[in-house]
Amino acid sequence: MTTAATRSDRRISPVFLAITAVLAVSGWAVWTDFAVPTGVAVFLFVTAAWIVSLCLHEYAHARTALHSGDITIEAKGYLSLNPLAYTHALLSIVLPVLFVIMGGIGLPGGAVYIERGRITGRWRHSLISAAGPLTNVLFAIVCTAPFWLDALDGVPTAFRDALAFLALLQITAAILNFLPVPGLDGYGVIEPWLPYRFRRQVEPFAPFGLIAVFGVLWIPEVNIAFFEAVDGLLGGLGVSEIESYCGQDTYRFWQEFWGEQNPVCSVNR
Template sequence: MTTAVARSDRRISPIFLGIAAVMAVSGWAVWTDFAELPGLAIFLFVTAAWVVSLCLHEYAHARTALHSGDISIGAKGYLTLNPLKYTHALLSIVLPVLFVILGGIGLPGGAVFIERGRISGRWKHSLISAAGPLTNVLFAVVCTAPFWLHALDGVPLGFRYALAFLALLQVTASILNLLPVPGLDGYGVIEPWLSYGIRRQVEPFAVFGLFAVFGLLWIPEVNTVFFDAIHGLLQSLGVSESDTYCGFDAYQFWQQSNPSCGVG
């Protein structure tokens, strides 16, 4: 099976490189406490890092689809990591960023168009859907590593909080996107194993899955249970709830910061 694509179709986009540069510069500003407004630096660092993870999430879907038989992926621009090439930039970038800003919830939306007819084998279809959330799992491991490795000596407080909040986003993204809800990757994993009739009945609801999950999380009782579980998982990895709270508090720099966090 050939997976050859034109060099121009896999050249990293200047847009992605620009976002990565914002992440690097703002991360340096947080680490060195260079910025006059540390909250703004944390906001830029976390947002840029989150968008980078979204781009890599979609890239993982595309790359796996390419090696599974969909050679049209390259021409669509998905291998360039350019977020403007996604089928629905609103679902893949704009809404996930808004979810973070408004509620501190990491929830990527799938928006790369894969020509499933080119791919044979249910396991391949499942792996394509799983590739994106597994990227978030990898990001979560990287973000939490300094905590569970007890390697935080010398890490500036603001950077520690930013990492903790990023870890929260990646863990929530991993778990929520693996839910077997139509429109999310978790459903894409099990969909190939469902009967044709069930898939046809569920298909019309796929466009509402992302909004339904986000809406449920605004119900206080659901939100409490969900985030209690998330914080319990993070706690087992050495990331305290106070770290993630202070990270989100610093991220929303336009609001009055909590003095106990020591950032702002």
């Protein structure tokens, strides 16, 4: 029986609706080159879209867990798409947005608490972990659709570059999330199939998995190889490196005041 409380737990949060409204208005501003400076509009558009994708990432985990047997998901507010309802809003929203602003990389978050003891079956546990990054993959496909469908006629350059940069963020998030490192979704996919003793030994290191991954990414050779792989995937979807790069360049509009913007992105291409 569906109670009023249950319906309330599933109702879309006003916070999420407000973020979606910012996404729609800023996207319109980028497309029409409205009075808002292009860089500011792109910043708002990409940031809002990125937060929406983070909410959908966590929602996918929660919804899959609900259908797999964890009926406590609804009461926790995860189905409302409210980013403030997450267990670790800092990890799921604040840090990912800061990393986009500072470095243009999709930081994987992880903040929905799932009562795994209520769920039976290895495949269910694996699917719950995979649902989040698969959402990033789907988001990337949607963002790049105009490119691989060859439907860019009439699409303003700024909007096209913004989509390219947003797709880069989704692909980096998907790759990082799928790494089989404790603490990341990729490890969650394979964990149910590992020996119990091994899982117990690895468990204490899970909180440091993400830190370790980003530490490794600071190694120049690894960083270059990682972004070459990302650019290769984007290229396969019809997005050129210059488009994603210029999208990031426009996103970081404050560089214009410091004279750091690339002149290649400042001319009509």
